[in-house]
Each structure stands twice: as C-alpha cells, then as structure tokens.
Amino acid sequence: MARSLVLLWCSRVVLRHTGGQTVYTCRPSTLFRKRITTMPGQMKISSFFSSPLTTKSDNKVETKASSEEPVKKKAKVSEVTDEETLPSKQPSSPSTPSSSPSTLTTPSSLSEEEKGNLEKNKLKAKLKLLGTKTCGQIVNVGPTWFRALEAEFGKEYLVELSKFVAGERKKSAVYPPTEQVFTWTTACSIQSVKVVIIGQDPYHGPGQAHGLCFSVLPGIKPPPSLENMFKELTATVDGFKHPGHGNLTGWAAQGVLLLNACLTVRGGAANSHAGKGWEKLTDAVIHWLNSHSSGTVFLLWGAYAQKKGQFINKKKHHVLTSVHPSPLSAHRGFFGCNHFSRCNELLKADGKTPIDWTNLPSQV
Numbered sequence: 619m620a621r622s623l624v625l626l627w628c629s630r631v632v633l634r635h636t637g638g639q640t641v642y643t644c645r646p647s648t649l650f651r652k653r654i655t656t657m658p659g660q661m662k663i664s665s666f667f668s669s670p671l672t673t674k675s676d677n678k679v680e681t682k683a684s685s686e687e688p689v690k691k692k693a694k695v696s697e698v699t700d701e702e703t704l705p706s707k708q709p710s711s712p713s714t715p716s717s718s719p720s721t722l723t724t725p726s727s728l729s730e731e732e733k734g735n736l737e738k739n740k741l742k743a744k745l746k747l748l749g750t751k752t753c754g755q756i757v758n759v760g761p762t763w764f765r766a767l768e769a770e771f772g773k774e775y776l777v778e779l780s781k782f783v784a785g786e787r788k789k790s791a792v793y794p795p796t797e798q799v800f801t802w803t804t805a806c807s808i809q810s811v812k813v814v815i816i817g818q819d820p821y822h823g824p825g826q827a828h829g830l831c832f833s834v835l836p837g838i839k840p841p842p843s844l845e846n847m848f849k850e851l852t853a854t855v856d857g858f859k860h861p862g863h864g865n866l867t868g869w870a871a872q873g874v875l876l877l878n879a880c881l882t883v884r885g886g887a888a889n890s891h892a893g894k895g896w897e898k899l900t901d902a903v904i905h906w907l908n909s910h911s912s913g914t915v916f917l918l919w920g921a922y923a924q925k926k927g928q929f930i931n932k933k934k935h936h937v938l939t940s941v942h943p944s945p946l947s948a949h950r951g952f953f954g955c956n957h958f959s960r961c962n963e964l965l966k967a968d969g970k971t972p973i974d975w976t977n978l979p980s981q982v
C-alpha cells in the first residue's frame with residue numbers, strides 16, 4: 619500500500635538495492651514540494667523525501683506543538699493527517715490543488731488570539747475530561763491552578779476519592795455543593811496568592827460551606843470562628859467594621875487563599891470525609907506555593923493547620939501561628955494575635971500590596 623502511494627505521487631522514483639533491501643528515493647515535482655512544505659501538520663510526509671524538504675521553521679513548529687501534547691495524542695494526529703493527505707496528493711490534477719487557502723496556513727502564522735483560543739480549548743477539553751474521570755466531582759477548577767497542578771490532578775487517588783464523594787452525595791447531603799468545592803481556585807490566580815489561611819474541614823450545616831474556608835455566603839449567619847476573626851479585625855485593623863455577612867470572597871480576590879485541608883463533608887458529620895484523599899491534593903497546593911512563590915504569609919491557626927504547614931520554608935516565607943479562632947480557644951491567644959495587621963506589615967516590607975481586609979462587598 620505504502621509503496622504504491624509513493625510510486626503514485628513521485629515524479630521520479632529511483633530504485634536501489636542495498637544489502638538485499640529495496641530503497642526508494644523520491645524526487646517530487648517542484649509543485650508538489652511547494653505544497654508539501656506549506657501544508658500544516660504534515661511533517662511526517664517529509665520522511666518520504668530527502669532532508670531539504672524539512673525546513674528549520676517547520677521543525678520548530680512541530681517541536682513546539684509536541685511539547686504541549688501528550689506523545690500518544692501527537693502520534694495519532696500525525697497518522698490521521700498522513701492518511702487524509704496522501705490520497706489527495708494523486709498527481710492526476712496537479713495544477714489544481716484541492717486544498718483551500720486556509721489549510722495552507724502554518725501553525726507559526728497563527729495570531730496571538732488564535733493561539734490563545736487554541737490553548738483555551740485544549741484546557742477546556744482537559745477540564746472536561748477531569749470532570750468525567752471523577753464522576754463529576756472535580757469541576758470548576760480555575761485554569762491557573764489546574765495548569766500548575768496538572769500532574770496532581772491526573773493522579774489515580776482522585777478517581778477513588780471522587781467515587782467515594784459521589785457515593786456520599788447519593789446517600790446524604792454533602793457540603794459544599796459540587797460546583798463550589800473549588801471556589802478557592804476561581805477567585806484569583808495561583809500566581810497571585812500572597813496570603814494563605816489553612817482551615818481543616820468545611821462547615822457541615824446546610825448552605826454554609828461554599829469552597830472558601832471560614833467563609834459563608836450572604837444570608838447565612840457567620841459561624842462563631844468567623845465572628846471571632848471579625849472581632850480581632852475590628853480591634854486591630856483601622857477602619858474594619860463587621861460587614862454584616864460572612865462572604866470572604868473579597869479577600870480571596872486579593873490573593874488570600876482560604877483553603878480547607880479537606881474539601882467536602884457529609885451534612886452534620888464533622889471530618890466525615892477526612893483521610894479520603896483531599897488532604898493529598900491540598901498538600902500539593904501548599905507544596906506548589908512553598909516552592910513557586912516567595913514571601914507568602916501563612917496564617918496557621920490551631921494545631922491542625924500548623925501540622926499541615928510544618929514543611930513550609932520559613933526562610934522564604936512568613937509563617938504566623940496562633941491558636942484557632944474557635945470559641946474554645948480564641949481567648950487563649952487568637953484575640954490579640956494581630957495576624958491581620960502583621961500580615962500587611964510583612965507584605966509591605968516585601969514590596970507587595972497589603973490586603974484590604976475591609977474590602978468585603980457582599981455582592982458586586
């Protein structure tokens with residue numbers, strides 16, 4: 619099959635015998651050579667011909683594309699392209715190329731906008747696949763977070779974890795709702811995180827948890843720990859007034875990562891989803907920030923958060939610790955810890971914009 623195709627569309631074919639093997643050397647007509655070199659995604663075809671057909675820029679294009687694509691996928695694309703294009707190269711009507719002008723555009727001539735759209739679509743497809751692979755449990759992940767943690771999101775334990783969470787959702791109420799589990803990845807890019815507050819477990823009451831630790835949406839009474847944070851803020855941050863709601867999205871949008879170690883919980887059953895795998899994923903997030911950011915302020919309240927953040931490089935980052943703001947412990951050192959204003963002093967000393975803790979619009 620391959621032989622006949624080669625013979626068909628080579629204007630000159632030289633047969634040689636070397637060591638018992640027949641070697642075909644093809645010299646296509648000038649017209650064909652031109653078409654071959656300008657068609658996108660068909661570099662495999664050049665292997666039929668002598669090397670001058672593969673130009674430097676063509677090589678560059680292919681390398682660039684393949685670095686983004688899994689090897690398997692790339693191979694598949696080339697196969698398809700070769701199959702599609704070989705028959706169309708039949709020299710029966712060489713003077714009327716059947717390809718439309720648009721197919722003659724090389725990938726290198728894509729505009730920035732087109733390249734951006736291509737990347738966006740690729741990412742969309744990957745996120746869709748992640749959703750499918752995880753029984754619809756891992757959805758609405760912010761793009762910068764997904765890219766940074768793509769290897770982690772590809773791990774097998776998340777499939778198992780998702781099966782568990784999906785089963786739980788069938789049996790009982792699970793918080794937060796599926797589409798809000800990754801709210802912490804959508805308020806700002808992973809690269810713009812300046813402050814990290816680590817929580818343990820989502821609120822387990824109806825309507826409370828929405829994917830940012832300590833935060834509740836308008837209409838839900840701020841829980842006691844959050845009320846204590848507001849008390850500390852009122853006492854230590856100029857201009858801070860109780861916002862009248864507990865929606866902390868305004869902080870998240872400024873680069874405050876509000877991350878629970880465990881991302882879901884069964885209604886009314888604290889820590890019911892602990893140890894099922896979420897902690898591995900959230901550890902990966904902290905590891906990423908630990909190595910890829912600098913001068914990040916970590917606010918670790920209570921023994922659990924401090925243990926989770928024990929590996930943070932204190933020479934590179936700022937780690938502030940205190941007891942948990944819960945009513946059970948707040949009076950033993952959370953009140954008066956001054957973390958919110960100290961955090962801003964540290965950010966300013968590093969030349970970063972401080973957090974406007976008062977910026978808590980309930981809605982925009």
Ligand SMILES: *[C@@H]1O[C@H](CO)[C@@H](O)[C@H](O)[C@H]1NC(C)=O
Pocket residue numbers: 835836865866867868978979980981982
């Ligand atoms: C929560 O706050 C953010 C910004 O601060 C706002 O955009 C969003 O609409 C609020 N959510 C609700 C449900 O009000």
